[in-house]
Amino acid sequence: MSASKTSPQPRSTANASQTGGRQVVWTLVASAVAGLTAYYSSFSRQATSISTLPSSYALCADGQRIYTVDSSRPTVDCILVEKHSIAATGTLGEVQAFWDDYQNELIRKFYGNEPSAKKPLPVYNAPADAIIVPGLADAHAHIVQYGFKMQLRLDQARSLSELLDLLENHVRAHPPDPDTWIEAMGWDQTRWSDTDGTFPTSADLASRPSLASLPIALHRVDVHALWLSPKAVALTKAHLDGTFPDSVPGGEIVRDPTTGTPTGIFVDAAMSLVPIPKWSAAQMREYADRTVQDALAVGLTSIHDAATSVAEFELFQQMDEEGKLPIRVYAMVDSDRLSPEERKDIEIHDPSPAAHVRMRSVKLFTDGALGSWGAALLAPYSDKPDTRGIMRLPEDALSEQVREWWDKGWGVNVHAIGDRANKAVLDAFEQISRSATHQHEVAQRRPRIEHAQIMRVEDLKRSGQLGVLTSVQPTHATSDMWYAESRLGPERIKGAYAYQTLLQSSRDGVLPLGSDFPVEGINPLLGFYAAVARLDTEGKSPHGEGGWYPSERLTRAQALKGMTLDAAHASFAEDTLGSLMPGKRADFVVLDRDIMDESRPFADILEAKVKATVIDGKVAFGGI
Structure with missing residues (x-):
């Protein structure tokens, strides 16, 4: 990978002097068979697109800007990828020496010491200032639910009024059948500027004429409370044969302290009482596809x-x-x-x-x-x-x-x-x-x-x-x-x-x-x-x-x-x-700046962008 965003190039002799005099390894060993020589020479000269990177290559970020999370060698200049795994890490010289030994061993085993069988090692540079870190993992997330939430972003509302505006705009853009449930996620009453932080009610949804008669079920941001419209409360009551239980083990139906009637908030286990239609297979696939796309991008x-x-x-x-x-x-x-x-x-x-x-x-x-x-x-x-x-x-x-x-x-x-x-x-x-x-x-x-x-x-x-x-x-x-x-x-x-x-x-x-x-x-x-x-x-x-x-x-x-x-x-x-580290899968991320540098302000972390996401040695997102 080179400084070009769309066409990463192997290092060439022309830029060797710009990288500390490194000699680019992109030539065949002596006595090459003519056909093989022509093939490899042609391949090395053309711009290699992200999608056709070779199965083996070295990727370098000079100045030890590869953060390995390997306690024995926390930072290195280069990694060597062989098919889907990391084969070696270290300086360019070290990974090249490993590659040469590996190739020599293969040649002795399969080609009878024929030098022309030796394959060259493409070497790519991360752009200036970029760093490489292992593939990032999220140890607790909800894949399908993320795609669902992104259909209607209730979390963008900073007031109850704004949230009701979002819902009304959604209904105008997607006119629903009167019996079709509107389901969304992301409200958080603690962030609203026009309320006192208490739970909203069904009456709040009914305050907007375009919403008053619709069955609406809105999940709180933590997915531990459900906010229902009057129509949704009525459908839930009918589903329960006309009577709400006095109590729900592991949950709560929030009630008006004066009248005892449900306010429209169902907490934890009580949410299971609400007859929201299940998502179809097509909907779940749409939600999961969206999540995978967004996950790779970050x-x-x-x-x-x-x-x-x-x-x-x-x-x-x-x-x-x-x-x-x-x-x-x-x-x-x-x-x-x-x-x-x-x-x-x-x-x-x-x-x-x-x-x-x-x-x-x-x-x-x-x-x-x-x-x-x-x-x-x-x-x-x-x-x-x-x-x-x-x-x-x-x-x-x-x-x-x-x-x-x-x-x-x-x-x-x-x-x-x-x-x-x-x-x-x-x-x-x-x-x-x-x-x-x-x-x-x-x-x-x-x-x-x-x-x-x-x-x-x-x-x-x-x-x-x-x-x-x-x-x-x-x-x-x-x-x-x-x-x-x-x-x-x-x-x-x-x-x-x-x-x-x-x-x-x-x-x-x-x-x-x-x-x-x-x-x-x-x-x-x-x-x-x-x-x-x-x-x-x-x-x-x-x-x-x-x-x-x-x-x-x-x-x-x-x-x-x-x-x-x-x-x-x-x-x-x-x-x-x-x-x-050697033997592990080649999952890594190229970031456009050094978030590991303790001298940089914290705010700089929020500005960092992913240049490439690589899984099993292949680019799954981006390019350099």
Whole structure:
């Protein structure tokens, strides 16, 4: 790859002097057969398009601007790609020497020491200032749901009025049948400038004449609350044979305190009462295709899909069989969406750590989310003393389900936001560890807490002692920081979003990072920025420009490892993915600037762009 954006060129003798006098290796060894010589000479002189890069090549970023996440050699000048894997790293001289030895060995084995059989090594340069990092992974995301959210961006509204305008514009542009549900995602009442931060109501939707008679179901940004129009409430009531239940285990139908009638907000398990039509296969494919496209554009090569239905898993398999799934998907089967028959028959699918579709973990849910007052707390909310949140799975039921899946051989990953929920998950894993045949069985099986958001200080350390991985999302901290302390108070906040503490407590120094997209943005550099700066995208925090609780920042090296090697470790793939070292897959990203340079301002991270995303040694997005 060269400085040309559309036509990357092998290094030539003409530019050798510009790169420190490097001799370009693009000639055949002596005594070449005429036909082979003509072929290779012709190939070396033409502009090689991105889509026809050779199966073997060296890529260099002079000045050790390749960040390998290999502790034995953290930065190098060049990597050597042989087919789908990294064959060598180091200086250009070192990778060339490796290539020569490799070619000589092949020639001796297959060609009887015929020098003309030796193949040349194309060498490409990353552009000035660019860096190369391992392929970026999102350790917690939702693939199909992201594509769905992008159909109607409720998260763009900064007031209730703006959101209603968005809906009205959507209805005008896509006139619905009166019985067709309008479904969207992304509202967040804590960000609206024209309300007091309380939940909206059905009456708010009915305030606009064009919306009043339509069945509308709007998912909150965290997907733990559903906001219904009056028509949708009526359809839900009819679906329930005309009566709403007084209570919902693991959920809540929010009611008017005076009249007792539903306000239009259904939280957590109560959302399952609403008869929203299921997405068709065509819709799911459209949503997944959009996500893959956007993921490649921001440098994602692996995604842990953190609640996969059987239908979604079959969709991923179909896309892979069609050659339309360049990214690697590590799926966690969604326990909540399994039918009894599926729960009985579902099997682990893990052909290899390099496979583009794998499923060897199950996702369980303990509680709701902080933004909807659903995170399960040990003591009442500081800003809502009448509630402690929602345990979707009480402690005994959680322990039973963890044991059930554990005994079947599955990895067990559990959603836990509040301190009560996190304690319950750790208690369940600790019970298993006490009865484990092998002392380190729990750590070997790599159970995960997804979010680990609010924990008792002693549980921050206990997670590491047990070998439980804490899979966190740095942008949750910077999204929630404006209201989190008012919800939790000054003491509980000490155990919240404590990423550096969790990393230091980890038995193996592992902290997988994700985004939870579409709850947050899909760009992993937003998470990188949030992890190292603890600021919002405007450079602000409740504690000023120094960052929110800055002692919990990650270093840039820690953040990069969290979204590469640590994410690979969390999916049992660290020997195959996650770093640029010999023997691993050639998944890497070319960025247009050095986000790893500690001297650069944090804001520069947000300006970084992906020049190319490479998977299995082939360019899947972009060009240089």
